[in-house]
Amino acid sequence: MTRQKLVALCTGLMLCSSAAIADGLVDPGRSPYVEALQGKKVVFLPLAMGFDLAEGWTSGVRQTVQANGGTFSIRDPNWSTDAGAQALTELISEKPDLIVVHNPDVQSYARLNEKAEKAGIYIIQVNMRSSYSTDGYVGADWLKVGEAEANALVRKCGAGTSGKVAIVQGVLTAATSVYQIGPILDVFAKHPEIKVVSNQAADWDASKARSLTATVLQQNPDLCGLISFWDGMALGSSAAIAEAGKTGKVYVVTNGGGEQMACDNLESGSFDEYVSFDVPRQAADMSDLIETLFQAKQKPGVVKISLYTPNEILTKADLKPGSCWSMKALPKP
Amino acid sequence: MKIDVLPHARLSQERIVFAITVALFVIFAATLDRFLTSANLLSLLQSVSVLGILGVGMAIVVIGRGIDLSIVATMAIPVAWALYMMDHGVAAAPAFALGLGLSLAIGVLNGVFIAYVEVPALFATLAIGAFVYGFGRSQLFDQDIIALPKSESWIAAVGRMHVGEIPIAVVFFAVICAAGFLLLRYTKIGRFFYLMGENYLAARITGIPTRPMIVLQYTFSSLAAFVAGVVTAAEVTSMNTRVVNSTLIYDVILVVVVGGIGLSGGKGGIRNVIVGTLLIGILLNGMTILDVRYTLQNLIKSFILLTALLVDSTVNPRDEQTGQQGDI
Numbered sequence: 001m002t003r004q005k006l007v008a009l010c011t012g013l014m015l016c017s018s019a020a021i022a023d024g025l026v027d028p029g030r031s032p033y034v035e036a037l038q039g040k041k042v043v044f045l046p047l048a049m050g051f052d053l054a055e056g057w058t059s060g061v062r063q064t065v066q067a068n069g070g071t072f073s074i075r076d077p078n079w080s081t082d083a084g085a086q087a088l089t090e091l092i093s094e095k096p097d098l099i100v101v102h103n104p105d106v107q108s109y110a111r112l113n114e115k116a117e118k119a120g121i122y123i124i125q126v127n128m129r130s131s132y133s134t135d136g137y138v139g140a141d142w143l144k145v146g147e148a149e150a151n152a153l154v155r156k157c158g159a160g161t162s163g164k165v166a167i168v169q170g171v172l173t174a175a176t177s178v179y180q181i182g183p184i185l186d187v188f189a190k191h192p193e194i195k196v197v198s199n200q201a202a203d204w205d206a207s208k209a210r211s212l213t214a215t216v217l218q219q220n221p222d223l224c225g226l227i228s229f230w231d232g233m234a235l236g237s238s239a240a241i242a243e244a245g246k247t248g249k250v251y252v253v254t255n256g257g258g259e260q261m262a263c264d265n266l267e268s269g270s271f272d273e274y275v276s277f278d279v280p281r282q283a284a285d286m287s288d289l290i291e292t293l294f295q296a297k298q299k300p301g302v303v304k305i306s307l308y309t310p311n312e313i314l315t316k317a318d319l320k321p322g323s324c325w326s327m328k329a330l331p332k333p
Numbered sequence: 334m335k336i337d338v339l340p341h342a343r344l345s346q347e348r349i350v351f352a353i354t355v356a357l358f359v360i361f362a363a364t365l366d367r368f369l370t371s372a373n374l375l376s377l378l379q380s381v382s383v384l385g386i387l388g389v390g391m392a393i394v395v396i397g398r399g400i401d402l403s404i405v406a407t408m409a410i411p412v413a414w415a416l417y418m419m420d421h422g423v424a425a426a427p428a429f430a431l432g433l434g435l436s437l438a439i440g441v442l443n444g445v446f447i448a449y450v451e452v453p454a455l456f457a458t459l460a461i462g463a464f465v466y467g468f469g470r471s472q473l474f475d476q477d478i479i480a481l482p483k484s485e486s487w488i489a490a491v492g493r494m495h496v497g498e499i500p501i502a503v504v505f506f507a508v509i510c511a512a513g514f515l516l517l518r519y520t521k522i523g524r525f526f527y528l529m530g531e532n533y534l535a536a537r538i539t540g541i542p543t544r545p546m547i548v549l550q551y552t553f554s555s556l557a558a559f560v561a562g563v564v565t566a567a568e569v570t571s572m573n574t575r576v577v578n579s580t581l582i583y584d585v586i587l588v589v590v591v592g593g594i595g596l597s598g599g600k601g602g603i604r605n606v607i608v609g610t611l612l613i614g615i616l617l618n619g620m621t622i623l624d625v626r627y628t629l630q631n632l633i634k635s636f637i638l639l640t641a642l643l644v645d646s647t648v649n650p651r652d653e654q655t656g657q658q659g660d661i
Binding site for chain 1: 372578624
């Protein structure tokens with residue numbers, strides 16, 4: 001080949017390729033991604049709507065699904081396990097492509113989750129895992145949450161204090177209660193200086209938690225710390241502590257989705273330490289998992305993926321703008 | 334005609350329950366450290382104050398041979414709405430006024446359905462309770478727990494207030510009890526409630542304006558519910574509308590019935606509510622101090638209540654009138 005021909009060829013190639021760049025390249029990976037969610041039906045079955053966790057998850061997942069041409073709907077059983085089970089049963093015959101299930105406890109939906117998966121529906125469980133593991137689990141790592149809470153009290157209620165701590169559980173059969181109490185008691189078992197003077201359930205209700213805590217404080221005025229299994233319920237305990245004039249003397253540890261209310265209460269001293277399972281991050285994890293499942297195109301039930309949310313420990317000292325998210329600021333559909 | 338509204342029997346249910354209450358009190362006082370301190374007893378009272386206030390509202394209705402199953406919804410929804418409005422910039426006074434207006438409207442609605450449309454109280458209040466909850470959650474606000482806004486922290490300060498040694502919730506309970514007592518014992522309206530409960534048709538024939546009286550009854554119970562809601566919100570700095578789906582309504586009926594106000598109407602008074610409330614309060618307090626497992630607590634609670642009912646139905650067999658009319 002002569003030199004001129006080679007130059008001409010090179011020039012030609014350069015011209016061609018620059019023309020292609022000017023027109024834009026087509027990303028070959030994009031269309032499978034875009035098509036994956038096109039026309040897919042995603043349904044969310046929460047315990048109820050109208051509280052921080054469910055609203056935060058909904059907002060994130062809805063955005064992802066709808067932006068990619070899927071449809072998103074909600075079945076709200078409003079705290080009724082029966083209504084939830086019925087909704088799930090109906091969904092199995094309705095056959096959407098994917099259901100995000102928020103289990104009320106370990107057992108209630110376990111068989112329905114399995115049945116739905118066998119019927120060819122992807123099932124992602126959120127925050128509370130049933131005894132049957134499905135395609136996906138996104139949620140808090142309750143073992144780590146419990147350990148973090150217990151360790152906070154081990155740190156604060158060691159030598160030089162009474163070592164007395166109280167535990168306020170939620171509904172006893174809820175997966176969060178069941179999975180949280182074990183590691184807490186394990187940690188305390190290794191620290192004989194910690195004495196659990198009360199281990200009671202307040203059914204997620206702040207009023208019950210308030211009277212329970214008031215009684216415990218009467219009995220143990222030198223109480224050193226308290227673990228409440230959920231921030232909404234912890235409000236009741238901290239009200240009782242404030243009323244007894246012991247704010248700051250009883251170390252209140254609780255957990256939740258890190259909504260603005262948590263930061264407000266850390267700021268005001270109602271809570272002392274907060275284990276946050278960042279809800280916006282969980283919503284992002286759910287979205288990722290949904291996109292992954294639809295792109296991988298495996299049969300439902302073939303893969304089992306768990307995405308545990310790393311815990312974020314918040315105290316008044318390390319609060320900064322953006323430590324919490326705000327339910328009020330979520331985009332309305 | 335002299336109407337004796339006090340229990341006749343030597344061992345009325347009220348006295349049996351009172352005896353059980355005293356017995357429990359003595360046992361706990363003897364065996365539990367620090368049970369018998371004034372601070373613990375006040376905190377015991379405080380923890381059942383809201384229940385007691387609702388009990389007074391329920392008692393007024395039950396004495397007139399009705400029942401108000403919407404009382405918990407009437408407690409939760411108007412107060413939650415008021416908190417929600419405050420969170421969205423409405424001042425406290427108009428927000429509470431609107432909340433109060435809503436709860437009174439619910440009472441009137443209950444009364445009109447029962448008195449004029451003649452729907453049985455059981456069904457009317459059940460349906461209206463569900464309606465109120467659904468309406469509130471879907472039309473008035475969109476969260477199920479409404480927190481007290483930071484700007485209104487004075488309400489929380491009021492909730493923590495003590496009059497002397499006495500927590501404000503107990504003061505409210507006492508005031509409501511006193512008001513209920515005065516209403517039932519010393520006003521014409523109160524006497525009408527007893528007469529209507531004893532024999533509705535006879536009351537009507539004698540010229541008592543029974544229908545407006547029924548509306549008034551349910552308005553009173555709604556008022557008590559609103560007060561209970563405000564006390565709750567001030568105490569725990571939030572209103573949890575999930576209580577509507579909880580077993581609270583059964584506890585309220587329990588306080589009334591166990592105290593000795595028969596569901597057949599015309600019997601009992603505020604004293605019975607106080608006795609019933611004290612029994613529940615002492616039980617809960619003692620079991621919490623003992624750190625009894627929660628599931629076991631339910632068993633003990635129901636066992637004691639069943640005992641009270643059993644003793645009552647043995648000592649005071651049902652009379653012919655109840656037999657004919659039946660309970661609610």
